[in-house]
Amino acid sequence: MHMEGQRPTQYTMGSVLRLCSMTSSLQRGEQIHGYALKTAGLESSLSVDNSLVTMYAKCGAILDANRVFDSMQNRNVITYTALIVGYAQNGKGLYSLLLYDQMxxxxxxxxxxxxxxxxxxxxHTGSLEKGRSYFNSMDNIHGIKPGAEHYACMIDLLGRSGNLSEAKQLLDQMDVEPDATVWKSLLGACRMHKELEMGEMAAKELFELEPKNSMPYVMLSNLYSAAGRWEDAAKIRKLMKCRGISKEPGSSWTQANGKTHTFVSEDRSHPMMARIYSKIDEVIALIKEAGYVPDMSFVLHDMEREGKELGLAYHSEKLALAFGLLVVPSGAVIRIYKNLRVCGDCHTAFKYISSLYDRHIVLRDSNCFHHFVDGKCSCGDYW
Incomplete structure (x- = not known):
């Protein structure tokens, strides 16, 4: 468009910003924001501002999303909803509830x-009674019929708080047919509370609904492993193989100098791998002195302790973080992305690292953003 001399409209800008949101292209989104501020007719567009709030929130820059929101003269339901969702996904769920009251x-x-x-x-804040109240108000006050997504959130809320029986009861009473998302929420709660019997039931439902999805097989195998039932875990992995289902490999990536650097567990293919492994060894030794203890429950194979520790140390997110510590300038945010849920041991390690190295680390996993600052995570260890 620029080469042909065409001037972008607010709809063009909104579309490009949405693309930045989908691809977590924060730097490109910031450039487009700067362009909009300098271009007459775009600097005060409600559509562009809404897209900016969404873009910053979905890229993990929640403070920038909040700044855009505060600068807006006009707001609508899209504006408020974008920031409510953004706060929730960035570990600031209590702000979501306050913003709803303002709305x-x-x-x-x-x-x-x-x-x-x-x-x-x-x-993600454990606000059980608030959740029940919002859910009940949907139809009773606002005339909005709950969909599968709302039921999935409620079942997740109930399950996280340990109310697994109530979660299952709500699932049985759903006004819509429970889809895979709903059963995944129940299975996730079972994994969290090590509830094997209900977890087996949820996994079997998912085997039928999404026969080629590896997630229920992996989670059920993890449940068995956490319970020390190694033979049952092996049977599930064998069943996956027989059915031709492959597990999505865990990978983490970060950007530096305009390039994306991707890592998998125990990866040794990166050109800087010798320095990265040396950095990991340094980091692990340092955080152990500060009190970090490797959590062996996140090793899902039966092996000797030394092998378990090494397996944990070289998880993909730790490799990405070691690379970030080497190349990202001091004072700059280290941003890491992971395609699966962050490992609990890595989550603990990142808290120690953020404190000892005085770094702000942002990790986006498959569930939400984690902001590690001064030894704490924005999720409050509840994710």
Missing amino acids: ISAGIAPDYITFIGLLFACS
Whole structure:
């Protein structure tokens, strides 16, 4: 468009910003934001501002999303919902609940997506009674029929809080047919609380609904492993192989000098791998002195302790972080992305590293953003 002399409209900008949101292209999104500020007619567009709030929130730059929100003269349900969801996904769920109250006070009615963000926020802050209240108000007050996404959030909320029986009861009473997302929420809660019997039932439902998805097989295998039932875990892995189902490999990636650097567990293919492994050894030794103890429950194979420790030390997210410590300038945020849920041991290690190396680390896993600062995570260890 630029080469042909065409001037982008607010709709063009909104579309490109949405693409930045989908691909977590924060740097490109910032450039587009700068362009919009300098271009007459775009600097005060509600559509562009809404896209900016969404882009910053979905790229893990929640403070920038908040700054755009505060600068806006006009806001609508999309504006509020974008930040409500953004807060929830960035470990600031309590801010989501406060912002919802502001939205209602401003006379703006919530929509279907607003409640997904609210219930997700409740699930990740343990706000059980608030979640029940929001869920009940959907149809009774706002005339919005709960969908599978809302039920999944409620089942996740109930399951996380240990109310697995109530979660199963809600699933049985759903007004819509439970889909895979709902069963995954129940299975995830069972994994968290090591509830084998209900976990087996949820996994079997998922085997039928998504026969080629490796997730229920892996989670059930992990449940068996955590319980020390190594033979049952091996049977599940064998069943996967017989059915031609391959596990999605865990990978983590980070960007430096305009390039994306991707790592898998115990990866040795990167050109800087010797320095990366040396850095990991340094980091692990340092955080152990500070009190870090490797959590062997996250090793899902039966092996000697030394092998388990090495396996944990070389997880993909730790390799990506070691690389970041080597190449990202001091004071700059280290941003890491992971395609699966972050390992609990890595989560603990990252807290220690953020404190001892005085770094702000942002890790986006398959569930949410984790902001590690001064030895703490924005999720409050509840993710």
